[in-house]
Amino acid sequence: MLLDNFVRLIYSACGTIGVSSPGFIEKLRPYTDKEIHFIPQWTTQRLAMASKAVSGKRIFTFAGNIGSVQNLEMVVEAFGSLKNEEAELRLVGGGVFLERLQKLVQAKQYRNIVFTGRLPQEKMPEVFAQSDVMIISLKREFAMTLPAKFQAYIAAGKPIFGIITGDTAELIEQYELGMIALPEFESIRSGFQTLMQQSSRQLEVWGNNARNTSKRLFDRTNIVGIMSCLCGMEEYDHSIEHSPKYTV
Structure with missing residues (x-):
């Protein structure tokens, strides 16, 4: 009181x-x-984006701190369980959970999950350019957090897969910036599966919405x-x- x-x-x-x-x-x-x-x-900067190289795969990228609050163990498990050779998950960054996730991927023999480690800032435009969908993931207790990477992702004109609840999820839905999933295994797995099947045109629409939202709101x-x-x-x-x- x-x-x-x-x-x-x-x-x-x-x-x-x-x-x-x-x-x-x-x-x-x-x-x-x-x-x-x-x-x-x-938004602190506008990234000059190069064209995406043709790889034949749908690239999902998480960029940032790899810690416990990011719920990445569940993200890795959900993605790896699909065993889709036409998709790849890239984890860009470092943190206390990095080694744990690397051991998990090795133990489960997931072949389509890549760890880049920490990269210098000047490499990020290339990372974004090579990605089809950017991932935001946080545990439920961080529902009121609007991660700084959200602004970076939409400034780059990238669709977002928001594995998150609360404010960030509402913004993704309101401005049609991509898809959201609950921070639970089945919801994440289903989200990945749907995004793997989305047309390139739909990704382009979400990317344009992201860029326009960045200019209007941030x-x-x-x-x-x-x-x-x-x-x-x-x-x-x-x-x-x-x-x-x-x-x-």
Whole structure:
């Protein structure tokens, strides 16, 4: 009770409140009746994308930290169980779970799962270019997290397979950026199977939606403009998209 009152006191001093993930809006609502706005981190760079080399395989890529919260053991198991030689899963990055996953792949003799280890930033445009679908995966308890890789993936114009619940899943669905699955084996397996069968045209549509969403929602100039308006520094420009779904 004492802590709740302290939190209410802090927010009572605020004119406007911004949050980096939509889920925090409802979490904060019991503590304040002030306006709460979803103000995401903006995309820090635009990647110059090379053309995808013809490999004959559908390439799924996870790029980032390989730890326990990413739920990658289940992702690897679900993908490997399909034994589809026309698809490949690439895990780009390092972390405490890397060796464990490598041993799992070796023990199960999965031949279509590749570990690249950590790569320098300048290699990432090539990684994205060679990928058909980018993967975001987090355990259920991180439902309010909007991972930074989400902005990177859509800025690159890539379809997303979101193995995640909550805010990120809602954005993928709302803006038609790809597919989502629950962080459970059967749901992940089914998602992979469906994506392996999707047409190249559908992937292109999702990729275009991703690129356009990045420009509308995660552009630095737009977000700084919204923040300036909310702080009363300039007149609000209604041409800037600020989804009413995430403003309370």
